[in-house]
Amino acid sequence: MSDSRTEGRHNSGDNVFDNIPVGKDEARLFGEYLDSSDLSANSQRAIVNDLRKFARWFVDANQEPLTFARVTTRDITDFRDSLRRDQEQAVATVNRALVSVRRFCRWLCEDGHLQVNPAKGVKELRKQELAPKGLDxxxxxxxxxxxxxxxxxxxxxxxxxxxxxxxxxxxxxxxxxxxxxxxxxxxxxxxxxxxxxxxxxxxxxxxxxxxxxxxxxxxxxxxxxxxxxxxxxxxxxxxxxxxxxxxxxxxxxxxxxxxxxxxxxxxxxxxxxxxxxxxxxxxxxxxxxxxxxxxxxxxxxxxxxxxxxxx
Missing domain, CATH: 1.10.443.10 (Intergrase catalytic core)
Structure with a gap:
């Protein structure tokens, strides 16, 4: 019987970035990150989607393949703002993507692949405070x-x-x-x-x-x-x-x-x-x-x- 927490997990050989141009070790590192995490299949799918989203944005914005060592704090900030401004995604969706990128970058630091987490100081968006609703x-x-x-x-x-x-x-x-x-x-x-x-x-x-x-x-x-x-x-x-x-x-x-x-x-x-x-x-x-x-x-x-x- 399969475990719902491991079913559908990505191993280190999977190209989780599909056809997005990335460095030769990036897919392997992300696969190792997923394998090391104790997350359900649904959570892993969400993280994969968030990182793919970031990879596509990085390649389009910088006109270069995604290499984790070349990700800057400016990249993370602009990615967050682009999701909200250009793609008009909900604040909760933007913040979830930011958290996914931040956690992965933190793992890269802890595992010795990066010296500094470029996403550490990037703040999540504040939810818009709307006026209390009334009847029309x-x-x-x-x-x-x-x-x-x-x-x-x-x-x-x-x-x-x-x-x-x-x-x-x-x-x-x-x-x-x-x-x-x-x-x-x-x-x-x-x-x-x-x-x-x-x-x-x-x-x-x-x-x-x-x-x-x-x-x-x-x-x-x-x-x-x-x-x-x-x-x-x-x-x-x-x-x-x-x-x-x-x-x-x-x-x-x-x-x-x-x-x-x-x-x-x-x-x-x-x-x-x-x-x-x-x-x-x-x-x-x-x-x-x-x-x-x-x-x-x-x-x-x-x-x-x-x-x-x-x-």
Missing amino acids: RAQVRRLFREVELRNDVRANAVFSSIIYTGCRVGDLVSLTLGDLLLSERSGTAVFRSGKGNKQRSVPVPLAARKALVAYLETRPPVEGDAVFVGERGPLSDKGVRCLCDKYSVVCGFKIHPHLLRHTMAHKFLEDNPGDLVSLAQILGHENLNTTKRYVARTEQELADASERMQF
Whole structure:
């Protein structure tokens, strides 16, 4: 019975570089490296593909056969950048190829075939930090339409409160009747259970005010002053998440409280470009860098454009 960890391994006689021009000893050395490694067949195939990729790039870029002794740090860096810039490969794919080359070069050093590992100081690419995802306009419309079709006034008030004020689920379930000040012309909600137990007062837009007023008119007469209640008392964090799960199934896309909070943040900046200070105050962020996540995509695009400059 064959061992899955050795099945398909390359021996030192295999030309793992196919028809790529390489030095006379390069294929043998790479074969020895594979034979000395305790890796599964799948892992070895991945490494072979990565090294072939590097060999093709080296030959094309330098117009000479691949000889490990002539590989420089500049070669490794340019190979990494070419995979990302020219071939538009995913960051994870680029980093895996870089790790494969680095480990092989380290083995060459340890076995005495190279004096210095040219890949040692080449850093992996940072994964692009994207702004937190929110629902798009069509999804928000679908959600509120399904809520209306079911005449679910409580769900309408819950979803409206989060989407229009950007509150956390903890803010929502801790909201009391005394924390709401609603009128036809304006509205305010005081959230007292924010991070660090710091309270904040935020505006309640018209759509959310209407949804809250409609719900409060039908709110069951229960003990306590919690705004949102269920069959067994105040609505809990779990209750809100169950409500989200219910409408996730109905709408056909994932819904959760923090996704709705992100939705509000994206829409606020879309309608109020660059006003991070106001958004931070509404969301309860003490550090403006936390709020800047919602514009991270644009900043990253600028950084990527700068990185593409070559001389």
